[in-house]
Amino acid sequence: MVYVGLISFALTFLxxxxxxxxxxxxLSRKETSLSxxxxxxxxxxxxxxxxxxxxxxxxxxxxxxxxxxxxDVINPAMPMILKITALWGAMAGSLFFWSWILxxxxxxxxxxxxxxxxxWSFLVIGVTNLFFAAITLFIENPFAQIWELVDGNIVAxxxxxxxxxxxxxxxxxxxxxxxxxxxxxxxxxxxxxxxALFLVPFAVxxxxxxxxxxxxxxLDQTRSWIxxxxxxxxxxxxxxxxWSYGVLGWGGYWAWDPVETASLLPWLTGTALLHSLLLxxxxxxxxxxxxxxxxxxxFLVVFSIFVTRSGLISSVHAFGESGISRMLLVFTVALFxxxxxxxxxxxxxxxxxxxxxxxxxxxxxxxxxxxxxxAIVVACLWGLLFPLLNGAITGTQMALDLSxxxxxxxxxxxxxxxxxxxxxxxxxxxxSLKRIGKLAWIPLGVAVLLTAGTALLGLTKLxxxxxxxxxxxxxxxxxxxxxxxxxxxxxxxxxxxxxxxxRYGAYLVHTGxxxxxxxxxxxxxxxxxxxxxxxxxxxMPFGQYEVVFDKxxxxxENPEYLTAxxxxxxYRNGAExxxxxxxxxxxxxxxxTISIPAMQSTARGDLYTNLxxxxxxxxxxxxxxxxxxxxxxxxxxxxxxxxVLGGLLALSLTPKASKRLEAAPELLNGQxxxxxx
Amino acid sequence: MKKKPNHKFIxxxxxxxxxxxxxxxxxxxxxxQYFMTVEELQTQKAEYVGKNVRMSGSVLGDTIQYEPKxxxxxxxxxxxxGDHKLIQQMGGMAKVLEDAAADPNxxxxxxxxxxxxxxxxxxxxxxxxxxxxxxxxxxxxTELLLKCPSKYESALPKQAE
Numbered sequence: 001m002v003y004v005g006l007i008s009f010a011l012t013f014l015x016x017x018x019x020x021x022x023x024x025x026x027l028s029r030k031e032t033s034l035s036x037x038x039x040x041x042x043x044x045x046x047x048x049x050x051x052x053x054x055x056x057x058x059x060x061x062x063x064x065x066x067x068x069x070x071x072d073v074i075n076p077a078m079p080m081i082l083k084i085t086a087l088w089g090a091m092a093g094s095l096f097f098w099s100w101i102l103x104x105x106x107x108x109x110x111x112x113x114x115x116x117x118x119x120w121s122f123l124v125i126g127v128t129n130l131f132f133a134a135i136t137l138f139i140e141n142p143f144a145q146i147w148e149l150v151d152g153n154i155v156a157x158x159x160x161x162x163x164x165x166x167x168x169x170x171x172x173x174x175x176x177x178x179x180x181x182x183x184x185x186x187x188x189x190x191x192x193x194x195x196a197l198f199l200v201p202f203a204v205x206x207x208x209x210x211x212x213x214x215x216x217x218x219l220d221q222t223r224s225w226i227x228x229x230x231x232x233x234x235x236x237x238x239x240x241x242x243w244s245y246g247v248l249g250w251g252g253y254w255a256w257d258p259v260e261t262a263s264l265l266p267w268l269t270g271t272a273l274l275h276s277l278l279l280x281x282x283x284x285x286x287x288x289x290x291x292x293x294x295x296x297x298x299f300l301v302v303f304s305i306f307v308t309r310s311g312l313i314s315s316v317h318a319f320g321e322s323g324i325s326r327m328l329l330v331f332t333v334a335l336f337x338x339x340x341x342x343x344x345x346x347x348x349x350x351x352x353x354x355x356x357x358x359x360x361x362x363x364x365x366x367x368x369x370x371x372x373x374x375a376i377v378v379a380c381l382w383g384l385l386f387p388l389l390n391g392a393i394t395g396t397q398m399a400l401d402l403s404x405x406x407x408x409x410x411x412x413x414x415x416x417x418x419x420x421x422x423x424x425x426x427x428x429x430x431x432s433l434k435r436i437g438k439l440a441w442i443p444l445g446v447a448v449l450l451t452a453g454t455a456l457l458g459l460t461k462l463x464x465x466x467x468x469x470x471x472x473x474x475x476x477x478x479x480x481x482x483x484x485x486x487x488x489x490x491x492x493x494x495x496x497x498x499x500x501x502x503r504y505g506a507y508l509v510h511t512g513x514x515x516x517x518x519x520x521x522x523x524x525x526x527x528x529x530x531x532x533x534x535x536x537x538x539x540m541p542f543g544q545y546e547v548v549f550d551k552x553x554x555x556x557e558n559p560e561y562l563t564a565x566x567x568x569x570x571y572r573n574g575a576e577x578x579x580x581x582x583x584x585x586x587x588x589x590x591x592x593t594i595s596i597p598a599m600q601s602t603a604r605g606d607l608y609t610n611l612x613x614x615x616x617x618x619x620x621x622x623x624x625x626x627x628x629x630x631x632x633x634x635x636x637x638x639x640x641x642x643x644v645l646g647g648l649l650a651l652s653l654t655p656k657a658s659k660r661l662e663a664a665p666e667l668l669n670g671q672x673x674x675x676x677x
Numbered sequence: 678m679k680k681k682p683n684h685k686f687i688x689x690x691x692x693x694x695x696x697x698x699x700x701x702x703x704x705x706x707x708x709x710q711y712f713m714t715v716e717e718l719q720t721q722k723a724e725y726v727g728k729n730v731r732m733s734g735s736v737l738g739d740t741i742q743y744e745p746k747x748x749x750x751x752x753x754x755x756x757x758x759g760d761h762k763l764i765q766q767m768g769g770m771a772k773v774l775e776d777a778a779a780d781p782n783x784x785x786x787x788x789x790x791x792x793x794x795x796x797x798x799x800x801x802x803x804x805x806x807x808x809x810x811x812x813x814x815x816x817x818x819t820e821l822l823l824k825c826p827s828k829y830e831s832a833l834p835k836q837a838e
Contacts (some may be wrong), residue, residue: 407707622746
């Protein structure tokens with residue numbers, strides 16, 4: 001099975017080379033459309049890659065411990081689902097999986113009815129896929145086996161070294177327990193698919209820049225790719241954050257770790273791209289801006305992979321230093337040069353007439369939105385690269401801590417959400433402050449009332465009020481506009497939403513963002529944390545609650561680890577609210593202990609408990625527990641879900657349907673609600 | 678393009694760029710940390726007392742002392758190089774960490790941290806601590822991160838490039 005996988009992976013590589021060579025031959029004959037030979041070679045490459053992936057999965061589920069990767073991430077006690085998903089549990093496997101996802105995306109683009117790919121764009125995809133397949137095949141190959149040399153040394157090699165024999169371990173190490181969480185099982189594939197989907201718009205854009213086709217085809221062809229990529233990326237980031245919150249036991253959701261930060265960057269430029277694409281549709285402006293965003297989004301995807309896998313930027317998430325660092329560095333830098341070169345070369349031909357008509361029409365607000373999104377990208381890039389640059393220039397090594405990211409991005413994010421809150425009030429036509437004022441008094445009133453209401457609840461912090469005011473303003477604007485349209489429409493509400501699903505999809509996404517802002521406001525301004533040291537029977541007052549420690553129990557619920565469970569009873573006003581069981585799983589063989597937080601989640605927020613240390617002996621049980629009150633935190637997950645659903649709603653609008661709407665733009669109320677074409 | 682709106686556009690752009698620059702520079706100054714090795718900090722102790730420092734070293738397993746009731750965690754780390762290239766040349770991070778922990782002559786530093794004992798705190802793990810040196814030469818960590826290269830991987834040299 002090892003050789004089935006290895007050979008089909010090698011053949012994948014060959015097939016892809018053949019396809020790419022045919023594309024180059026085609027180009028040398030000045031043919032732009034894809035030849036059937038290239039098409040067939042690429043399809044074959046995907047099929048072979050799939051065989052190789054299946055072989056790897058088979059090796060994992062049959063626990064073939066002669067394979068180094070299997071011995072590293074699998075052990076017999078793991079359930080079947082984890083044995084399969086361990087494919088992306090460590091470096092070699094996840095790189096292999098990423099390469100397959102890229103091939104899958106290539107296939108999807110190839111079979112696309114609209115003939116999305118020509119020789120140029122295929123060349124871009126082919127070279128990219130060849131690069132990632134090559135570093136997997138030649139450097140981080142998951143099919144490497146474990147060999148014992150005559151001198152007794154044990155090594156991992158792909159093919160037999162001189163005078164060596166394959167040895168098979170009885171059992172493997174098993175997947176890192178921290179990664180055995182549903183969020184971590186689905187998070188990487190979602191992120192990879194989101195990343196990979198941006199390759200297609202990038203390839204199409206590069207082809208257009210080279211061929212100098214100045215039509216708007218880029219938009220129509222790749223709109224759904226960009227929205228799709230954005231949806232996957234949003235879901236992937238949200239799940240990663242949920243995992244961090246639910247598993248790592250620190251009660252936080254985002255730590256500005258370099259790897260997290262880097263994976264946020266393509267999302268930010270992708271979001272900017274979605275907005276400016278809309279502008280190009282409406283006004284035929286911003287073409288150069290759009291192309292720059294398409295190019296930089298893909299570049300940031302590659303940059304993010306570089307940060308994660310090269311180990312050059314120190315991070316707890318990174319895979320650690322590896323043999324592929326230098327290759328990735330070269331690829332990333334080369335990509336940067338190509339992108340920049342293409343843009344400079346074609347900049348003049350892209351410039352579109354544009355006038356800054358008003359500082360307060362929707363074009364202007366979209367522009368501000370994108371400027372802020374890009375400012376956040378700049379701040380994050382600076383934070384990531386400053387330590388490297390500073391080290392190269394001054395020789396002293398420096399790093400930027402968490403406060404850098406918080407101080408720079410917080411004001412920008414607040415401005416962004418504020419813009420998002422008021423933007424729907426502003427129409428596409430020239431608007432003035434006066435008109436905004438006329439529409440704004442209802443939501444403004446609602447927001448002021450709600451904020452005043454929270455003051456009555458006894459909250460005192462300024463930033464709580466700011467957060468709640470902005471969220472209330474944004475939500476009431478969206479609700480007001482939807483009600484107004486629902487009253488004005490002649491068809492039913494459901495039909496109206498469906499007909500204008502790009503617009504209501506955007507509303508839903510924006511509602512999601514506002515709910516996330518609400519959650520962040522709660523966590524950052526209202527959260528309360530104590531570290532409690534308990535002996536049995538100790539009662540600790542905690543805000544409106546009282547926390548009582550009952551006992552600690554130890555049991556082997558699973559052959560792999562010992563479970564230590566603390567029992568806490570939570571009271572409010574003397575009445576029992578809930579019993580919580582924060583636990584530790586102690587993997588003695590791995591010498592690793594992981595905490596399993598326990599929480600009570602409600603719409604109000606989470607009561608989050610984490611067992612930090614304990615003793616269970618004759619003197620009586622003793623436990624150290626972190627208790628965190630995280631108000632409003634769950635609205636973040638609801639918000640993320642709405643963002644994904646809203647994206648899917650907008651995605652369901654096929655290009656054909658959008659064409660039709662373009663022909664008959666619906667003008668409701670004269671000026672405000674030009675249908676999103 | 679008309680000239681007047683263009684002016685506005687440029688002025689707006691300059692204002693935004695200036696604001697962003699201010700934000701970046703001020704946050705860089707307040708958020709900077711000196712990234713030092715154990716050896717560098719040991720040799721320049723006086724200069725860095727009280728300054729925000731990030732340091733990384735190899736955990737010495739038998740020095741770990743943890744008092745669960747007070748959450749007081751003390752352990753020593755041994756010198757590992759700060760230079761990525763050098764680490765590669767020395768056989769990779771896992772090997773460097775193992776060697777540093779086994780070398781009795783490697784410069785060492787005592788770390789004190791108050792809080793939960795991290796799951797990954799184990800012999801020859803890479804500890805990344807943020808905090809500052811106190812007057813007694815003990816590193817008072819406010820943040821403790823651990824990275825653990827898999828032991829199994831260290832027994833298996835990566836394939837030749």
